[in-house]
Amino acid sequence: MDLKELRCNKVDWIELAQYRDRLPPGFVQLRSLTILGLNDMSLTNLPPDFGSLTSLQSLELRENLLKTLPESLSQLSKLERLDLGDNEIEELPHYVGNLPSLQELWLDHNQLQHLPPEVGNLKKLACLDISENRLEDLPNEIGGLESLTDLHLSQNVIETLPDGIGHLHKLTILKVDQNRLAILNTNIGT
Structure with missing residues (x-):
């Protein structure tokens, strides 16, 4: 199927699981897409113009082979849910902090060692969920996540939590098992 030939006024949702390791031609022209599932496709990269899908609200890229993300991703200003779990991402780019509508970010089962301070901009x-990575620490700016209720940090190599975590007043779930934490900050939950 060549998506360049698709003639529809509006496509809200598309699942492209039948494609392996590539996206179909004309894919980024589907600008009315709001939900996109690209799970388990063995994708190694996304096209540079991926950010032209400006109507996206939910993007699932779980179980691929992604190592990097295109900078155009920062143009997805309506994106509410981003699932990048089970990839090979080693570094989360700073421009992820430019997604003003983001409510859910799944980064579990990757190769992350650090998060950029800009993650604190995701109000x-x-x-x-950043469990099962190689995280050594968290930026103090994580305290800027004023709406955060669930923080999953399990199975990393974190030795201490930043003081900023005490500013997460809406936090109800904090999973930190299987890390190298000796003590928890006394300001958590205050």
């Missing part, structure tokens, strides 16, 4: 983020 609407309610759920952040």
Whole structure:
């Protein structure tokens, strides 16, 4: 199927699981897409113009082979849910902090060692899963996630939590098992 030939006024949702390791031609022209599932496709990269899908609200890229993300991703200003779990991402780019509508960010099962300080700009983020990575620390700016209710940090190599975590007043779930934490900050939950 060549998506360049697709003639529809509006496509809200598309699942492209039948494609392996590539996206179909004309794919980024589907600008009315709001939900996009690209799970388990063995994708190694996304096209540079991926950010032209400006109507996207939910993007699932779980179980691929992604190592990097295109900078155009920062143009997805309506994006509320981003699932990048089970990839090979080693570094989360700073421009992820430019997604003003983001409420859920799934980064579990990657190769992350650090998060950029810009992650603290995600004011609407309610759920952040960065479990099963190689995280050594968290930026103090994580305290800027004023809407965060769920923070999953399990199975990393974190030795201490930043003081900024005490500013997460809406936090109800904090999973930190299987890390190298000796103590928890006394300001958590205050």
